[in-house]
Amino acid sequence: MPRNENPLRVIGGKTTLFFEMAGEFAILIKNILLGLPVSIKKFHLTVEQMLFMGVNSLPLIMITSIFTGGVASVQAAYMFSDYVPMRYLGTAVGKSVILELGPVLTALVVAGRVGAAIAAELGTMKVTEQIDALETLALDPVKYLVAPRFISGLIMLPVLTIFSDFIAILGGLLVSTLFLNVSSFTFLNGLKLFFRMSDVWAGLLKAFVFGGIIALVGCYMGFRTEGGAEGVGRSTTRAVVMASVMILITDYILASFLFGS
Amino acid sequence: MIEIKELFKNFGRNQVLNGVSLNIEKGETIVILGRSGCGKSVLLKHIIGLMRPDSGQIFIDEEEVTSYSNDKLYxxxxxxxxxxxxxxxxxxxxxxxxxxxxxxxxxxxxREKIKEIVKEKLRLVGMSGVENLRPAELSGGMKKRVGLARAIAMNPEFVLYDEPTTGLDPIMADVINELIIRLRDTLSITSIAVTHDIVSAYKIADRIAMLYEGKIIFAGTPEETKNTTDPVVKQFIEGSSEGPIPTLE
Structure with a gap:
C-alpha cells in the first residue's frame, strides 16, 4: 500500500472510514435482529456467553465497586467539608453510584475484560479461517457468534450493575462508619432521603445500552481482523478503546435525554 | 458441473482475478496451480460464495449463483x-x-445417529478414536484429516481443497493425496484443489489448470501439462527462477 501523506487525503480517508464503519454497524444490528428467532431457539449459546460475561466478571466487579463506593464517600465528605451537613453523605454517595458510577464503571471494566476477549476470540477465528469455515457449513456467523454475545451483553450488564450499585453503596457505608465518623443510621437515612426508583431504572437503562455497545464493538472489531497475531492484538486494543469512548459519549447523550430539562 | 465465466475481482488497486474462465466437469478432480498469493484461494472463495465478484458469473448445474441472495447461498x-x-x-x-x-x-x-456418522467419516480418513480430543491436541496432518472428515460429513457433491498438502511432511502429504483420490472414487465427489505442490497435482488431478496474472492461461491433463510448450507453465512445473515469470524485483 502506498503511503499518502497529503493531509486532505488523510482526512478524506478517515471520514470515509467513519461512515463505512457506521454503515457496517447498522448492517450488523439489522442482521442480528433478523436472526433473533434463530438465536432464541439456540439459547444455550447465549447462556454460555452470559456465564462468561456475567458470573465470571462478578469478582472483578465486586472489587472495583467496593472501592468506588469508598472513594465516593471520602470525596463527598471532603467536598462537603463544613458547608453541607454529613447527613447528606448517604444521599450523595447513593445518587452518584446509582446514576453514574455503577453503570459506567461496570461498563468500562466489562469492556476491558469481555470486550477484549470477544474481539480476540472472533479475531483469532477470523484469521484462522474459522469464520469462513462456519459459512461453508452453511451456518451464519452473525446468528451463531454475534447474536448470543449481543443478547448476553444486554442482559448481563444491567445484572452486574445491580450488584455493583449494591456493593458500592456498601463500600461507601463502610468507609463512612469506619473512617468518617458518620453512623450507619445517618448514612442510610441520607440514602433514603431523596431515593427514587426511577434513578435506578435510569442507571439500568444505561447499563443495558452499554452492554449492547461492548458486545457489538467486540464482535465488529473481531470480524474486521486481518493479518495474523499482530492483527488480533490490534483489534483487541481497538475494541477496548472504541467501546470505552462510545460508552462515555453515549453516557452523556443518555444523561441529557433522561435528566436534561 | 461448474462454469466460471469472465470473473473479475480487485481489492483496492490490486487486480486479483482478471477474467477467469474455467469449466469443471461432474466427478472430475481439477487442480488449479499458481504461485503463492496469485488469487487461487480467492477463486475458491468465489465458487463457494464467500466472496462476490466485481463482475462475471458462476453457473452451478446451469444455474447462475453469483446473484444469489444470502439465504439461497447458505x-x-x-x-x-x-x-x-x-x-x-x-x-x-x-x-x-x-x-x-x-x-x-x-x-x-x-445424537446417536450423528455419532455413528461422525465415527464413519473419521474412519474414512483414518482418524478413528480421536472423537473426544480438541483440535489443539492434534498435529497438522491429523487436523487436515479431521478437517476433511468435517468437509465430507454432509455428503457434499463438491469438495474444495485449499492447499491440501502445504505444511505437511512428504509422507503425510501423500496420505492426503491418497484420501482425495479415494473420496473421488468411493463417493464420486467433484473436487477442486488449489495448490502449488506439483507432485500432488500430478497425483490427484484429472485435469490441471494454471492461474497466472489473474487468468487461467492453461488447462489440460497431467500428461499434457508435462509436455507443455507454454513457457510460463514450463517454468512453474520445473520450479525454475529463470523464465517469463518475474521473480526478483
Missing amino acids: DLRKRFGMLFQGSALFDSMTVEENVGLGLTEHTHLG
Missing part, C-alpha cells in the same frame, strides 16, 4: 464441503462436535 453451500489451508477446526469444540456440527444444525438426526 442453501447452496450445503452441497459443498471445504478443506481449509490451516484446517480451520473450531478450537472451542471437540473433534466429534467439529465433524458433526453441520449434521447437528441442518438435519433432524438423533
